[in-house]
Amino acid sequence: MTSATGLPVLVIGAGPIGLAAAAHLTRRGLPALVLEAGPAAAAAVREWGHVRLFSTWAELLDPAAEKLLAPTGWTRPDAAAYPTGADWAEQYLQPLADALGPRVRYNTRVTGVARSGRDRVVDSGRDEQPFTVHLTHADGHEERITAAAVIDASGTWNTPSPAGADGLPALGEHANTAHLSYRVPDLDDPQVRARYAGRRTAVIGSGASAFTALAALADLAKTEPGTHTVWVLRRGITGSTFGGGTADQLPARGALGQAAKAAVENGHATALTGFRTTAIKKNTDGRLALVAEDGTRTEDLDEVIVLTGLRPDLSFLGELRLGLDERLQAPTALAPLIDPNQHSCGTVYPHGVNELSHPEQGVHLVGAKSYGRAPTFLALTGYEQVRSVAAHLAGDHDDAQRVELTLPETGVCGGAGLFDQPDAQQDTEGGCCATPAAPQLISLGTAPQSSCSTGAC
Incomplete structure (x- = not known):
């Protein structure tokens, strides 16, 4: 040709x-x-x-x-x-x-x-x-x-996917962009570290990027009191949620899933399962709330990291x-x-x-x-x-x-x-x-x- x-x-x-x-x-x-x-x-x-x-x-x-x-x-x-x-x-x-x-x-x-x-x-x-x-x-x-x-x-x-479970931006997603990120945070950057240290952050997503964010924020929580993550999943937690572990033929990937699992088991992160986000609202105190399609809410969030693909x-x-x-x-x-x-x-x-x-x-x-x-x-x-x-x-x-x-x-x-x-x-x-x-x-x-x-x- x-x-x-x-x-x-x-x-x-x-x-x-x-x-x-x-x-x-x-x-x-x-x-x-x-x-x-x-x-x-x-x-x-x-x-x-x-x-x-x-x-x-x-x-x-x-x-x-x-x-x-x-x-x-x-x-x-x-x-x-x-x-x-x-x-x-x-x-x-x-x-x-x-x-x-x-x-x-x-x-x-x-x-x-x-x-x-x-x-x-x-x-x-x-x-x-x-x-x-x-x-x-x-x-x-x-x-x-x-x-x-x-x-x-x-x-x-x-072109990252939005927080909304229907594939469209959640109500309030655009209005609250100052407190949203669609990337894995670089906690070696002092400015980024300060953004999440001592804060309550929601991580939406269930892939390797979400695992990476969970593990990084868990490490931050070990040295910065008050740091906590709410892990928002659209599905439940099963034996396969955290990947293949030692059975994964890419060992580092298996270890990444295990680090995310440890973040939950050690109390640095709380898993919120079966939660389909439809709205992100700012409360009178300036903190955020995620609202699911069934009306369930998770409150008192300072930041939201959207890693939905x-x-x-x-x-x-x-x-x-x-x-x-x-x-x-x-x-x-x-x-x-x-x-x-x-x-x-x-x-x-x-x-x-x-x-x-x-x-x-x-x-x-x-x-x-x-x-x-x-x-x-x-x-x-x-x-x-x-x-x-x-x-x-x-x-x-x-x-x-x-x-x-x-x-x-x-x-x-x-x-x-x-x-x-x-x-x-x-x-x-x-x-x-x-x-x-x-x-x-x-x-x-x-x-x-x-x-x-x-x-x-």
Whole structure:
């Protein structure tokens, strides 16, 4: 496609998966152009740079990227070590972006993608037209460029889900933003520490990000009297609530769940189960109350941390013909494999271009964005996705179809389908709550809020 037109493959986002996509395209001799809205590579990762990942360096490096880095004198980090988000950005992602050189442009936001001269209604000659991409630079200057194909690796970091259990902001959520956060707090920052020290904080959510916040606030409570967390869950607590523990094949992830469990057992956090938030109200004393749909309230809150997941921003893709699942907003062929109503253990077989294609030829959503609202994404999954997509765009269809990957079992049970059953117990026979099977290499016919964009890869 690109060799015939001379146009680049546009990659949206200079995060881990976007940069890996550019590395694979470059290895295949395809011109790549990476557009990043932030001022440096991995801008989103840097925002959660204080969080330590539960994947080792060995699980966070892309093979094609390593080959690109080798001639630059780059030193491979200790494969068994667990980096923070800042480590990942500074020791790998920024050097990779530097190695790609002018293929990466910063402070450039994609505001629209369409077929050149065709809105989404027009059929005639559609597939023969290149893509037109509208950009806005940091100084407000607008630009339009043309591309042969589009790989959207923009992630989901900038669109966190709200506190409201119906997927919409709770009443009063916008009015009380001064006391709300949608990120894991960096308690090493004196200002942030002061915000939560000696305070009563609600943490809404049940994924790895919530676990991280619970553990961090519990540590704060050990040295700052009066610090307490109210952990708000939409479901009940079962044997699988805190993940796989020692059965998790990513040990650091299992330990994270156990740290959250200890926060509750040691009295630093109180679990409020079966609570679906509909309103956030400020009382006369200035403190907050959460109100559930059944009228239940939890009072005397100073701060609220909302960690209810992330969702894709599809606004700038409105003129493209995307095939997306109506629930997850993930590609229709991928959605059944990652649907948390069905796949409570976060398992999905390795996948590539077949599952990532859309009615609009030449467009691929990859990385965390390809998972839509499903909180089950691992970096290794994204690296395999872009390897397959790059092979497809280069015309190497055999290699594109050969999707192989070894992934650890998640050890995490309890999909969203259980939230209406507070006392439901997960069947463990042969499932993920039992001792997981060893990882297997699977050929084509990956996962707690383990999106890389949340710091839980």
